[in-house]
Amino acid sequence: MAAGPGRAGTPHLTYDTYRLRTASGEYRHFAVEAAPVRDGDTVIEWVGTCTDIEQEWQEARQEELLARASAATADIVRLDEMLAALAEVIVPEIADNCTIYLLPQALHRLPGTALTADRVAAAHRDGLPDLPVHHEEHLESGSPLARAADGRRPVHAVFPPGSPPPDLAPPGSAPWLAEGANSVVLFPVVVDGTTAALVTASVCGDRTPLGPADISLLRMVLQRSHTPLRNALEYQRTRQVALALQRSLLTEPPRVPDLGIAVRYRPSSAAAEVGGDWYDAFELRDGALALTIGDVSGHDLPAAVTMSQLRNMLRGLTLDRQEPTGTILRRLDVAVQTLYLECTVTCVLGRVERPGPGRFQLTYSVAGHPPPLLVGTDGTARFLYDARSPLLGLVPEPEYGSATEPLPAGSTLLLYTDGLVERRGEDLTVGLERLRREASGAVRLPLEDFCDRLLDNLLTTVGDDDVALVAVRVPEDVGGPGSGTGPH
Numbered sequence: 001m002a003a004g005p006g007r008a009g010t011p012h013l014t015y016d017t018y019r020l021r022t023a024s025g026e027y028r029h030f031a032v033e034a035a036p037v038r039d040g041d042t043v044i045e046w047v048g049t050c051t052d053i054e055q056e057w058q059e060a061r062q063e064e065l066l067a068r069a070s071a072a073t074a075d076i077v078r079l080d081e082m083l084a085a086l087a088e089v090i091v092p093e094i095a096d097n098c099t100i101y102l103l104p105q106a107l108h109r110l111p112g113t114a115l116t117a118d119r120v121a122a123a124h125r126d127g128l129p130d131l132p133v134h135h136e137e138h139l140e141s142g143s144p145l146a147r148a149a150d151g152r153r154p155v156h157a158v159f160p161p162g163s164p165p166p167d168l169a170p171p172g173s174a175p176w177l178a179e180g181a182n183s184v185v186l187f188p189v190v191v192d193g194t195t196a197a198l199v200t201a202s203v204c205g206d207r208t209p210l211g212p213a214d215i216s217l218l219r220m221v222l223q224r225s226h227t228p229l230r231n232a233l234e235y236q237r238t239r240q241v242a243l244a245l246q247r248s249l250l251t252e253p254p255r256v257p258d259l260g261i262a263v264r265y266r267p268s269s270a271a272a273e274v275g276g277d278w279y280d281a282f283e284l285r286d287g288a289l290a291l292t293i294g295d296v297s298g299h300d301l302p303a304a305v306t307m308s309q310l311r312n313m314l315r316g317l318t319l320d321r322q323e324p325t326g327t328i329l330r331r332l333d334v335a336v337q338t339l340y341l342e343c344t345v346t347c348v349l350g351r352v353e354r355p356g357p358g359r360f361q362l363t364y365s366v367a368g369h370p371p372p373l374l375v376g377t378d379g380t381a382r383f384l385y386d387a388r389s390p391l392l393g394l395v396p397e398p399e400y401g402s403a404t405e406p407l408p409a410g411s412t413l414l415l416y417t418d419g420l421v422e423r424r425g426e427d428l429t430v431g432l433e434r435l436r437r438e439a440s441g442a443v444r445l446p447l448e449d450f451c452d453r454l455l456d457n458l459l460t461t462v463g464d465d466d467v468a469l470v471a472v473r474v475p476e477d478v479g480g481p482g483s484g485t486g487p488h
Helices: 054-073 079-093 144-151 212-248 301-320 325-339 428-442 447-458
Strands: 014-021 027-039 042-052 097-102 115-124 135-139 155-158 181-191 194-204 260-266 277-283 289-296 345-356 359-367 373-375 381-383 403-407 412-416 467-473
Touching: 027 054, 054 079, 054 212, 079 097, 079 115, 079 194, 079 212, 115 144, 144 155, 144 181, 144 194, 181 212, 194 212, 212 301, 260 277, 260 447, 277 301, 277 467, 289 301, 289 412, 289 467, 301 325, 301 345, 325 345, 325 359, 345 412, 373 428, 381 428, 412 428, 412 447, 428 447, 447 467
Parallel strands: none
Antiparallel strands: 014 027, 027 042, 097 115, 097 194, 115 135, 155 181, 181 194, 260 467, 277 289, 289 345, 345 359, 359 403, 373 381, 373 412, 412 467
């Protein structure tokens, strides 16, 4: 590079980087370095070099961008917050727009079927329309995002500004590309063979379209999300198995003459929780109705597995011998302290019996569990505290007592787990009193509606725990038809 004569005071050396379009139409970065040739104080010419530094420029850009991605996500634990931070790194350095979707059904969705995607992050450069996050979208099987998820490889397209090809914007489909886009990358984030997330990145107007170098850089930035995405997928697998196990145990109650029985189970609405609650109701050989409800410590797959084993064990012990309920719980405690050394369990075991024509009574034992609630037809409600004992697995050689309570005609007996009454930062007695008042006001409802009313009015929108309950109603006219319905 040369220049004509100059004046005194012209710099001794100049250096700058330019992005130039080559003869092939490709844009590359060049370093231009020039030095003046002087005659005394007069510059008579310039001598310089023009060097292709595209590779070095891309490496420096990559190093800087990855450092920014590391800094942006360093103290973030939540997956959605991490993805939002990465989107803000991608825009505007790589793209003008970036949206990130999580695929909640990734593990059990069949390829070629419709796709549910939760948009958890969206970023755009100034002047472009905003997109709300935490928006669920249902994508048809042939949509561009669904194809990218099924193919598990990036989809890249370059086109005239505002004129995407038909396969990216089929007629009648909802718009998802920014107006004026000239290129787009649909990037599936694949973790252990499963597409866990989808990323869209696009540039608009006269900005250079996205190319292979941008896709490579996008891949490296998103690599930082693999570990939390892998953990999220593993959690999904674990929760799926645990919920399937729990629901396999939510059997329908028996149909018992002259008794109404209703059961309910509500899983925790907290995404990270799988509970150990269970219920059971079955007839014994002597005609009594056995009722159990309990809660195993822990909120994970091992807790759900332990819950299923102890529930079935208690069923077997109750059927094996006609013993007092306290004696049966003592035998179950031996099993807990022998086989499940790190486990504690709360439980209620009851027998609804007929001591004479037209009469019912409850014989029960409570092991560290919230007390049963008995509600009369007039709304009088009281908790049954007479057979309280330590929870299972806690005390060496404990004693478990039993108590008997008459069940008046028309009365309703309620067994429940602590998720119905416990709230963070609140004393348990407050929750118990809230349940007592609610049950008292709802007791004249049909039994199924009674259970639904309790769940609707007592559970918060974000429940920290799962909830199980069993309700038994003695008819006012003994001999009338009973009712038994399955879990809702």
